[in-house]
Amino acid sequence: MNPHSTVSTGSPWYGLFSRGARDWLRHNQKIRDSVQQQLPDLVAGADLITGSEQRTVHLPVHILEHARFRLADNPIESFRRAGQGRGEPGDLIRPAGQHPPTDEPDISYAGDQGEGQLQLLLEFSVDELVDWLWETMNLPELRPKPKTRLAEQTLVREGWDKHGARARLDRRRTIKEAVKRRAIQANPVAFCNDDLRFRPLVHRPQPVTHAVVLFALDVSASMTQAERKLAKTFFFFALQGLRRRYGKVETRFIAHTTQAWEFSESEFFQVTGTGGTGASSAFALVKQLLSTEYPAAQFNSYLFYASDGENFTEDRKAATSLLHTLTGMLNYVGYVETVPGASRTIETEMSAICRQLQQNSVALGCCILNQPDDVWKAIRQFFAADPMQTNHA
Amino acid sequence: MTQHALLADYTRHLEMLAAEQGLDYYPIDFEVVPANFMTEVAVYGLPIRMPHWSFGVRYIHQLIRQSMGHSRIFEVMFLGNPCHAYLVSDNSIAENTLVVAHVIGHADFAKRNSLFERFMAMAGGRILEQAAERARAIERALIEYGQDKVEQVLDAALALEPHIDIHQALYRSA
Numbered sequence: 001m002n003p004h005s006t007v008s009t010g011s012p013w014y015g016l017f018s019r020g021a022r023d024w025l026r027h028n029q030k031i032r033d034s035v036q037q038q039l040p041d042l043v044a045g046a047d048l049i050t051g052s053e054q055r056t057v058h059l060p061v062h063i064l065e066h067a068r069f070r071l072a073d074n075p076i077e078s079f080r081r082a083g084q085g086r087g088e089p090g091d092l093i094r095p096a097g098q099h100p101p102t103d104e105p106d107i108s109y110a111g112d113q114g115e116g117q118l119q120l121l122l123e124f125s126v127d128e129l130v131d132w133l134w135e136t137m138n139l140p141e142l143r144p145k146p147k148t149r150l151a152e153q154t155l156v157r158e159g160w161d162k163h164g165a166r167a168r169l170d171r172r173r174t175i176k177e178a179v180k181r182r183a184i185q186a187n188p189v190a191f192c193n194d195d196l197r198f199r200p201l202v203h204r205p206q207p208v209t210h211a212v213v214l215f216a217l218d219v220s221a222s223m224t225q226a227e228r229k230l231a232k233t234f235f236f237f238a239l240q241g242l243r244r245r246y247g248k249v250e251t252r253f254i255a256h257t258t259q260a261w262e263f264s265e266s267e268f269f270q271v272t273g274t275g276g277t278g279a280s281s282a283f284a285l286v287k288q289l290l291s292t293e294y295p296a297a298q299f300n301s302y303l304f305y306a307s308d309g310e311n312f313t314e315d316r317k318a319a320t321s322l323l324h325t326l327t328g329m330l331n332y333v334g335y336v337e338t339v340p341g342a343s344r345t346i347e348t349e350m351s352a353i354c355r356q357l358q359q360n361s362v363a364l365g366c367c368i369l370n371q372p373d374d375v376w377k378a379i380r381q382f383f384a385a386d387p388m389q390t391n392h393a
Numbered sequence: 394m395t396q397h398a399l400l401a402d403y404t405r406h407l408e409m410l411a412a413e414q415g416l417d418y419y420p421i422d423f424e425v426v427p428a429n430f431m432t433e434v435a436v437y438g439l440p441i442r443m444p445h446w447s448f449g450v451r452y453i454h455q456l457i458r459q460s461m462g463h464s465r466i467f468e469v470m471f472l473g474n475p476c477h478a479y480l481v482s483d484n485s486i487a488e489n490t491l492v493v494a495h496v497i498g499h500a501d502f503a504k505r506n507s508l509f510e511r512f513m514a515m516a517g518g519r520i521l522e523q524a525a526e527r528a529r530a531i532e533r534a535l536i537e538y539g540q541d542k543v544e545q546v547l548d549a550a551l552a553l554e555p556h557i558d559i560h561q562a563l564y565r566s567a
Contacts, residue, residue, distance in 0.1 A: 004408075004420050005404055005408060005420050005421040005422070005423060005475075006401075006421075006422050007397065007400050007404050007423040007424075007425070007493075008422070008424055008425070009397060009425045009426075009482070010425065010426035010427070010430065014426050014427050014430040015427045015429065015430065017429065017433060018429075019437070019444065019448070020432065020433050020436055020437075020448065020449060020452030020453075020456070021449075021452070022444065022449070023444055023445060023447075023448045023449030024446075024449030024450070024452055024453050025449065026444070026446040026449055026540075027446040027450050028449075030446055063450055064446060064447070064450065065447070065450075066447055066551045066552055066554075067548055067549070067551070067552035068552055068555070069552065069556070
């Protein structure tokens with residue numbers, strides 16, 4: 001009548017199990033994947049571009065939960081399908097991925113979340129986010145021009161010396177020397193001049209790793225908000241990519257209509273001009289900046305130009321010749337044409353100029369952006385092809 | 394006497410006491426396991442279960458609550474014939490003895506429970522072993538079809554889980 005229960009110790013391997021940790025990592029991977037997909041939207045914020053590298057982005061992320069059935073947000077609409085007699089396999093009750101319309105249902109949404117949905121506030125540094133992206137792209141490095149590998153003198157800490165400036169005293173090492181001496185002397189003094197050790201500074205040449213990136217944007221009346229957002233997203237990722245290659249990156253922002261002005265970053269994307277487009281004005285300003293402030297011997301320079309492609313026909317000759325001069329001064333020129341929505345079939349004025357220049361084998365890339373996803377396509381196109389080879393070809 | 398032998402001895406005594414009280418239950422296999430394994434058993438709901446990201450979320454919750462002192466696991470028990478019960482090796486002998494007595498009470502309650510009785514009749518007493526075999530089948534599927542596809546199926550299945558009618562037969566035709 002008495003059942004015989006047993007007591008045993010579990011398998012010695014139990015201590016090694018880590019299934020929970022494995023599944024937690026998988027959960028995090030899923031979250032990271034979705035963050036990565038949303039990234040173009042994240043950089044829509046105003047002044048992400050020139051911010052310091054230490055800045056972080058706070059991302060409210062839901063902890064993933066099991067999918068579950070819930071009542072429809074808008075019952076009247078969904079009555080059409082459900083509860084109308086027997087269903088057939090393949091009946092569509094409600095199309096998936098249909099979000100509530102953006103206006104007021106958002107508020108009830110927010111209320112929902114307040115009521116106890118778990119939110120994870122993930123903190124990513126801007127750097128980290130972009131690191132992922134550039135990692136996954138496996139891009140070859142953009143190499144600086146050989147002639148710009150000028151040896152620049154920098155001071156580095158190197159070696160030891162018994163004499164030196166007081167400020168360079170290495171106290172730890174000095175005390176070690178004193179301890180050693182005291183150990184072998186009969187009546188030692190605490191410190192003497194022989195114990196002192198200094199870490200001198202010496203001049204060493206260092207290759208130049210400065211870069212300047214010039215962003216030029218067409219702000220004429222034809223550039224709408226959507227076009228600018230595309231341009232901005234592209235500028236952001238191009239800049240971040242270059243920051244990964246060079247120790248110090250300076251940025252200049254130029255906007256143009258028929259004239260060109262330089263702006264600070266925060267103003268740059270707010271600027272709206274009226275009137276027509278004369279790209280040569282921007283190119284002239286770029287040329288002026290380069291020759292006065294950024295000597296080619298010390299800077300790797302890049303120009304990224306975004307426009308909707310329209311340009312005055314009268315400006316064509318001036319723009320072509322200036323752009324041609326610039327390609328000689330710059331490491332690389334990238335031109336993006338922002339055409340939100342459907343792709344255009346007719347070749348625009350600017351792409352005609354670019355195509356003409358490309359035939360002369362200059363380091364110039366050209367890409368058309370229709371939607372945020374194209375930004376990556378453009379970056380891949382610009383940076384994956386080695387511009388040096390194009391230059392020498 | 395080692396801790397383990399001591400616990401076995403106490404268990405025998407407790408069973409005699411249970412018999413005196415007229416408790417009726419299937420024999421119980423007690424296993425003394427390390428704390429991290431115990432956490433996993435509690436979170437996964439089964440000693441061996443399929444991998445799924447949702448368990449990872451619960452695992453971290455449990456781990457955090459434990460480390461903050463808000464939660465401590467004493468026993469996990471699975472009904473069947475025999476029943477299985479897990480004890481944590483780090484817990485003191487007094488605590489584990491108390492848990493053994495408590496589990497015997499559970500076992501008695503379960504054997505007299507009509508829901509349990511009905512499922513025992515349909516599924517047999519070795520549910521844990523069957524569940525483990527299913528978990529292994531899912532592991533094999535992971536290797537064969539890849540994580541994304543298997544996860545899609547599991548996500549859908551887990552969404553249906555709360556809607557299963559437990560009053561119907563265990564095996565039903567579609």
